Amino acid sequence: MPAVAPRSGEAIFSSAERVNAELFTLTYGAIVRQLITDLEEVDEVNKQLDQMGYNIGVRLIDEFLAKSNVSRCVDFKETAEVIAKVGFKMFLGVSATVTNWDAEGTTCSLVLEDNPLVDFVELPDTCQGLHYCNVLNGVVRGALEMVSTCYLMLVLSSCHIIILV
Amino acid sequence: MIGVGKIKQYSNVLDKPLSKGKQEVSLSAFAFLFSELVQYNQTQVDNIAELERRLEDAGYSVGARVLELLCHRDKGNRRETRLLGILSFVHSTVWKVLFGKVADSLEKGTEHEDEYMISEKELLVNRFISIPKDMGTFNCGAFVAGIVRGVLDSAGFPAVVTAHFVPVEGQLRPRTTILIKFAEEVLRREARLG
Numbered sequence: 001m002p003a004v005a006p007r008s009g010e011a012i013f014s015s016a017e018r019v020n021a022e023l024f025t026l027t028y029g030a031i032v033r034q035l036i037t038d039l040e041e042v043d044e045v046n047k048q049l050d051q052m053g054y055n056i057g058v059r060l061i062d063e064f065l066a067k068s069n070v071s072r073c074v075d076f077k078e079t080a081e082v083i084a085k086v087g088f089k090m091f092l093g094v095s096a097t098v099t100n101w102d103a104e105g106t107t108c109s110l111v112l113e114d115n116p117l118v119d120f121v122e123l124p125d126t127c128q129g130l131h132y133c134n135v136l137n138g139v140v141r142g143a144l145e146m147v148s149t150c151y152l153m154l155v156l157s158s159c160h161i162i163i164l165v
Numbered sequence: 166m167i168g169v170g171k172i173k174q175y176s177n178v179l180d181k182p183l184s185k186g187k188q189e190v191s192l193s194a195f196a197f198l199f200s201e202l203v204q205y206n207q208t209q210v211d212n213i214a215e216l217e218r219r220l221e222d223a224g225y226s227v228g229a230r231v232l233e234l235l236c237h238r239d240k241g242n243r244r245e246t247r248l249l250g251i252l253s254f255v256h257s258t259v260w261k262v263l264f265g266k267v268a269d270s271l272e273k274g275t276e277h278e279d280e281y282m283i284s285e286k287e288l289l290v291n292r293f294i295s296i297p298k299d300m301g302t303f304n305c306g307a308f309v310a311g312i313v314r315g316v317l318d319s320a321g322f323p324a325v326v327t328a329h330f331v332p333v334e335g336q337l338r339p340r341t342t343i344l345i346k347f348a349e350e351v352l353r354r355e356a357r358l359g
Binding site for chain 1: 177178184186188189190191192193194195197198199201202204205206209219222223224226227230231234262263264265289
């Protein structure tokens with residue numbers, strides 16, 4: 001079987017069905033608000049958001065593989081690039097930048113400059129410990145786990161994801 | 166915390182120019198998120214009515230914000246004050262922004278003066294959802310009903326809004342009808358305004 005050429009995030013995104021980002025943003029906001037009301041503790045909310053993201057990630061990887069035709073990434077550098085340029089782009093319509101590599105090449109940050117999740121959002125003082133975009137972490141974690149890459153992740157801020165191998 | 170990166174930093178969200186609303190995300194991204202919303206809420210309830218109520222509450226908070234956003238951006242800080250005006254605002258403007266199309270139909274209920282129905286052949290949120298048999302008449306459109314109630318309530322038209330499946334002849338999937346029942350005071354006010 002001839003190898004199929006990998007498709008760019010842009011090409012996949014523009015050929016996919018899309019919805020208004022505001023509906024997405026406001027729905028996410030509704031979820032976070034509901035979690036804060038139900039769970040009360042921001043740490044619990046962070047955990048739940050991460051869990052939701054994880055659930056999404058393990059399912060989303062199928063669509064990612066089916067549509068992108070990417071072959072197995074040879075190293076962590078390539079993996080990070082693919083997540084940033086193809087993964088984020090095909091689902092959220094925006095790409096991330098991979099930066100902050102450490103000397104061993106086992107840690108890096110993905111920075112989303114234009115994050116649709118945070119439009120209209122301002123956290124009150126009472127929610128300062130909240131990692132508003134923690135769901136993205138979970139998504140990346142879930143998706144990577146399905147293709148068996150070792151990692152550990154932390155969020156620094158809402159648009160900043162750190163991946164460690 | 167928000168806005169780290171090279172983007173211009175604004176000290177608060179109100180200083181930031183309002184987006185034009187043209188940005189999009191993939192339908193799957195929304196579907197995944199919505200499915201998590203439903204699944205999470207399922208773990209928090211013991212019956213269908215409660216689940217619908219929680220989805221409706223989530224939708225309500227979206228609706229209240231949508232009204233504010235659209236009045237500000239599309240209507241020059243004005244909002245509809247008459248019953249038919251606000252209904253057609255929901256049916257066309259709100260629907261178009263949120264779901265990319267005008268709703269399939271807006272009708273007045275035949276049996277009751279205070280009832281209106283917005284119908285949609287394939288509601289966006291129900292697109293990838295099939296309801297297990299044991300969940301009876303549950304409709305995830307409750308979320309959209311909540312959005313409608315949020316818009317109406319915030320505009321000063323309190324109403325009870327519910328989502329129902331209505332079978333259509335010759336179609337495999339039923340359509341979803343959003344039933345709006347206005348509060349008495351709204352109709353009294355309308356009658357007074359003439």
